Amino acid sequence: MKDLTGWALGPGRTEESFDFVTTEIEKLKVGEFVYYEPDDRDDTKILCRIQERDRIVADESDVPQTLEPHVDADGMETLTTNRGYRVTAKVLGVYDEDMGGFRNLRSSPHIGQEVYYAHDELLAEILTPSERQGVLHMGHVLNREDADVKVFVDMDEVATKHLSVLASTGAGKSYTVGVLLEETVKPGNRGTSVVFDIHGEYFTLAEDDEYGDRFNLIEEPRIKISNLDLDDFQVAFAEDATNVQRERLREVLDDLDIDDTTASSSSVSAEYQDNVRRDYSVADIIDRLSEGNRVDDNLAWRLGLLEDFVSLDPETETSVQELCEPGKCNIIEFPTGAEELERNLILWYFTKQIMESRKEAVRVQRGRGGFDAKARERHIDVPVTIFIEEAHNFAPIDRELKTRDLLQEIAREGRKFGVGLCVISQRPSRLDEDVLSQCNSSIIMKVRNGVDQETIARSVEAAGEDLLRDLPGLTTGQAILAGDFINTPVLTKIRLRETEHGGMTPDVAKESIKAYKEAQKRKKKKRERAKKKAKKSRDKGRGD
Ligand SMILES: Nc1ncnc2c1ncn2[C@@H]1O[C@H](COP(=O)(O)OP(=O)(O)OP(=O)(O)O)[C@@H](O)[C@H]1O
16 A cells, blocks of 8 residues: 655756755655655565645745646646645655665666655564564664554674663663663574673662573672772772883882792692682782881772772672673662772773683684683683773763773774674763664654754764764653664664663652651651650659
8 A cells, every 4th residue: 555645856966966846744754754656666665754844825935836737637736726845855765674774776866756744564574683582672763653663673684793882861761771782682683792780770670570580680799809900990090090100010019929929839730720719909018018117008909999989898809700791781889989990990990801801712713722710710711791881981082081082993803703892982072982882773852052053963973864864852761773783774663672671860849858757757856855854754753
């Protein structure tokens, strides 16, 4: 069934777009889809996306004259009585299922060519992948709620070529990431991911009755102090240590290692020394630093700050295997109240291990040697996608940070080693441009800030200017999905979560009233207790 919706005004100035006239403007919002059929090809539909709409000013327009010889009397009648709109449409091409993309047929519409509304079945054909595995159901095409044209994305693309999730605060980023994670752990997918959950928004996934066992919640990630190397200390320090300080710290750590392995004896093998427990604390490092006459107060002070890091532990370490249970989404919670430097250290330390471990695994898979004992212990044999909330803090555009270098490396090279990156940010303009532009897929939601909008327009080319123009107009849960993980950019209403969302916006009025009432109750009780106490002492006084 065809749904005639307008007439082309002829070929556009370029092959990429053309104008047509319509009166059905309610249906044809920016981002909607139409198609035309080239005369010389049977059953071929050239799909187009609406970019712009302008009301036709009757007296100034030459549109009726242009179309008159080409459009039948009924059509002309509709156009002249309703005036209508001039709409610009971007030509996407003919969808080729085998190719999984659009082919451009170079067949521009002629004047008066009929333009049809793309019905739900046609859209569904394009947006529904033929494979059943590795597809993630994210929601439905916006404005097509009734028919529910589902929007799917390709999990492999996320896992290999990275994803950005960008929006102002409260627009629905973590809710959407929750939907994505629910999908990745479904039985047909069983993707492995690691989420750095800074604000404790994802634990509800692990508590869900149905989904819970597909998630691995790491509530107390621990880093064993003796496993830290100089670069790790550098990440945890507020300012770069001087070369002299690095040298001194190296000496102290070497001393402590030798003590702990009791390895002054040359009979202890290197492998034993590697595996032996070295259970020293930050305080031990500072003590050792203060011994002798070479005290470095500044270094001691820097180290002293690390004593507050809950994640640093003299004895235990969360192993990379615990962090990356295959087929599960592994959620790393940050210690409550962890400050910026501790957060940087946690992200740096574990992300670096994941990357190193995947490099080793791929090297061995390619037949280039085997694992040494240490590598075998920490090897991860599945591709992993790392989700990073507040990514602009770890890879800022304007600050040298080791975490930024690491995220740039993953964005550039992660694909080769099966390490995917999903960066989530409410301030894309503060996010490192290299990291952002390496994300080949994007989910973009409401963005209010003009500078952020400009950054997105610059770095997320796939989304198309036309769709991005409407960013401030999106409401919570509405998103543009664009890039390699979807066949064509599409305005999407993200589906409802199957698990509870852990980052609910508080109901301020409700919570304030509740807190007020509880405070009043407490006050009343306090007054009553004081009264009782006074009465008791009066009674006692009388008795005396
Ligand atoms: N697709 C959706 N359907 C229904 N409700 C949604 C949807 N997306 C988000 N919400 C609601 O909107 C609110 C904000 O969502 P969310 O916590 O994901 O925002 P956010 O962008 O991550 O914010 P922040 O940057 O402050 O963490 C939540 O209360 C959530 O329940």
